[in-house]
Amino acid sequence: MKYNEISHFSHPQHKLTFEYTEVPFKCDGCKEVGIGSRYKCSNNNTCDYDLHIHCALPSPSLSHPFYTKCSFQFLPRPPGTTPRYCNACEKDITGFLYHCKACGFDLHPCCAKLPMVLNDGEVKLYLYRKVSTSCHRCGRKERNWSYRSNCKKYNLHVGCVKEMLVEYWHEIYFRGGGSGGIGGNERKLETRIPSLRGTLQTPHNRNRGKGKRCGQMAALAVQFVISAVLGDPTTLIAGVVGSLMSM
Template sequence: MKLDKEICHPSHPHHKLKVEYTEVPFRCNGCKEAGIGLKYKCDMCDFDLHKACALAPATIKHAFYKKCEFRFYTTPPGLGMRICDACGKDVPGFVYHCSRCGFDLHPCCANLPQQLDDGDHNFYLCLKLSSPCHRCGRKGSGWSYRSECKNYNLHVSCVKELLAESWQAIYLNLDKNKVREIQTRIPSLRGTMQNHHRGRVGKVRKCCQIASGALRIIISAILGDPTAIIAAVIGAFISK
């Protein structure tokens, strides 16, 4: 799909926004979520929009909510704080909202692919988990990606938490003790797999390889187009 080099957007009416690629994380001025890669930017005002936010259709449908019609809003409707039904995070900015059912989706969450492929394995977006999430250990509601073999599950919300913590460690110049603290609070992938598959070294190794690939492509899906550096660092955090 060819992107327009410049667009006009109602959220920033005074200047045109130009498309650019960045390898430095940014905060989208539309949805207020993290982003990297392709974005639309006003250099004069330091104003950034995710591609998904800048080019958001007025209405969308979603496979998980077949009876819903989601309408795009630049400010959340209603008086109270709204919560994204995909990741469980607050919705302070751009949102897709179904007035009939009350569901809300961040634009980037609404654009998450139903299937991801890292070249060796397929991962499928599911509405809720019947097996524990690798990071938090919980089942139940919350959008997640599950491997085709069903041995690896990861909540979208957990990936966002990893991104936020890793972003802080890398780009906000936290001291080494803080970085180590972040690392120790991320469960060990290898340790978890060993607990699940005691005495089965080959299966542990295979699960670790699957999980590492899963994390990278899920990060790619959430942020749109992350750099290999960020994906590798966050993958290293969770894989130790």
């Protein structure tokens, strides 16, 4: 359930207002990138505080079909002093998380809420804990959670999607050279999703007609995976991601 305005324990000084954005943002709860639905501080003049939907309205506890014996509890910070990583994407956890005390597993809030199926009518993608086929990005198998198409031709690790996003934005942010920052034109590029041309190779590319269709299907699949990882796996945001990818 979504609310237009909420109070949140992590930001008690101001109310947070629900909004929809086509510009990527960094969630101040889990410290991960987001796009689409978010709760933003209502005091826009002096405060820039954003939360994913899953971080703003977390479930106190949850179970996951990949870990049937686990009970995950929502925590505002990682427990203990040992660095934690997400069992879904294998990336560091530095903020909000779901933690299973019994087994020690951890999940980012958005990873914990990744849909088991992404389906827009043309492309259907299923979430797997491990797959035996190679990832279109890294070429490796059974690394971390993956989305794989129902035709089994397209497979992309959740962690690889995050790596692409982080690498791209890091490159843009530090492109300023000796200026110590980024200029106005470069700042606009900061919100672009990385292009995946050349990273989605399939044997069908040898056939022009079929290769073009496979490329279109692969691009559509990637759009939905990226939007899901960013916290809003909707048709609208997948379309926005697609337009950003082509810039």
